[in-house]
Amino acid sequence: MKRFVLAMMMALLAGPMAAFAQSQEPLHITITDGVIEPLPFAMAGFLPESPDAAQMAQQISKVISDDLTGTGLFREIPKSAYVQKIDTFDTPVNYSDWQAINAQALVVGSVGMSGGKLVVKFRLFDVFSGQQMGDGQQLAASPASWRRLAHKVSDVIYSRITGEGPYFDSRVVFVSESGPKNDRQKRLAVMDYDGANVSYLTDASTIVLAPRFSRDGNKVLYTTFETGFPRIKMLDVATASARLLPDVPGTMTFAPRFSPDGSKIVYSLEQNGNTDLWLMDVASGETQRLTTSPSIETSPSFSPDGKQIVFESDRSGTQQLYIMSASGGDATRISFGDGRYSTPVWSPRGDMIAFTKQNAGRFHIGVMRTDGSEERLLTSSFLDEGPTWSPNGRVIMFTRESPGAQGEAALYSVDISGRNLKKVPTPGPASDPAWSPLLP
Known part of the structure; x- marks a missing residue:
């Protein structure tokens, strides 16, 4: 069986990727035995940084959405409801626009190619507290391992919001x-x-x-x-x-x-x-x-x-x-x-x-x-x-x-x-x- 080889780096991104300095209680799902209302989240799409990354960006976005919604803990808000349009990875987040559609979490990402590697960047925002959750991250791997990259992004988002350990990349x-x-x-x-x-x-x-x-x-x-x-x-x-x-x-x-x-x-x-x-x-x-x-x-x-x-x-x-x-x-x-x-x-x-x-x-x-x-x-x-x-x-x-x-x-x-x-x-x-x- 072909073994997936993932050359991955996870690094803090400078400038706009830095976390907000303010200390604030993060968005969090507490999982109990009772009925849980899925947390509404928005994913502005993983934006392609070049034309050759467009299809991969769509595929990665779908896998991340499927991972999160498949837990029963998350509900993706349709893109037709979005007020703000995120044009670039560095577009400042207008929190009031996302609050207006009741999004509690926002995922912003990009997909590009560099040196033959597929590079994925992403950030997670707590909409109602108006701050970024944790530091932005960058992952890189061969294009053949794009699904693993998507699962790893899902794992980070899932763990930051639920407090549970990851499991999608398995x-x-x-x-x-x-x-x-x-x-x-x-x-x-x-x-x-x-x-x-x-x-x-x-x-x-x-x-x-x-x-x-x-x-x-x-x-x-x-x-x-x-x-x-x-x-x-x-x-x-x-x-x-x-x-x-x-x-x-x-x-x-x-x-x-x-x-x-x-x-x-x-x-x-x-x-x-x-x-x-x-x-x-x-x-x-x-x-x-x-x-x-x-x-x-x-x-x-x-x-x-x-x-x-x-x-x-x-x-x-x-x-x-x-x-x-x-x-x-x-x-x-x-x-x-x-x-x-x-x-x-x-x-x-x-x-x-x-x-x-x-x-x-x-x-x-x-x-x-x-x-x-x-x-x-x-x-x-x-x-x-x-x-x-x-x-x-x-x-x-x-x-x-x-x-x-x-x-x-x-x-x-x-x-x-x-x-x-x-x-x-x-x-x-x-x-x-x-x-x-x-x-x-």
Whole structure:
């Protein structure tokens, strides 16, 4: 797969790009579990600095608008309502004109070419306080990486207004599906978080399941059936080359996940009808058994600091969630609601665990605190499963499958407040998403 190379510089721009000296409380969205009225913003367009940048300027403007409005937190004011016309990047802002159309934030930008690089400049203004929010910034990259530049601009705007970490400049690896439901062909694919730039990492010659990114986004673990039994494979994203990890003859290995530092892999190993969690050192291949319960332990996920593991087990009679030390030992049950719990994933913030829940004939994606408290169900459908966290721990992507003989899997996302449930565009049926970290 082609690796996007971004030569980026972020610098303060002199003169008109300097922030106002006055200290004033900035515009800010506080995200709660309640209903949020989207913040109206105006984007005067990313003005082309030369004719050869005109089309790119339009495309970048659209991606930024789509990123922001797609969160459900922002609403773009139509350009037909604008009173002031911004002709150049340095046009002074007439705040009263933007206040008149109830814009609370204003984005002004430009796009140009310099030395074969695409250069994007932008500023963000708080309309009602009448001042610039933070310093203006300049980003530069190859023209082929224009979408990444747009996502990075969106990330800055989103973070300055919401106070949340960025997540637009990220990717998702998933299982791309085709063919009839009873003979589905599956292959690994990777795309931008919004469904753009899809490329394929494997062919459809064998079943592949549950891809998982490394913390640096350079490698993907997944389960393959190419030998006839589930085995774990590690793939290099840049080259799409992959290798099977060492295993014990007569066993099956599956559900792998990297440790936060990428040095170890936790996974399930089935032997003689019993499934336990194991730990493998990536460099040496040495393994360590973590659980010895006569039950099924699977779907392990590290805490962000690498010190603990959350997993699912039926040791209590039904699928429930447990937490234990990353070195093994006693486990503590954290799920106690009605129904069965599975596929737990630790939030990158460390404060929550997302999970799949099956109860009363319905499937749900939910979240809870790491001690099992404050459980909240975010979705409900015929089949929702396999949550994955955005890099900032704010959004969850998952698989939703429709019922019936013609039913198929699709990717959906939802905010952790339960708001803004939406389908993620993919070329065809898709499942098993795994969100990358923020790209460098």
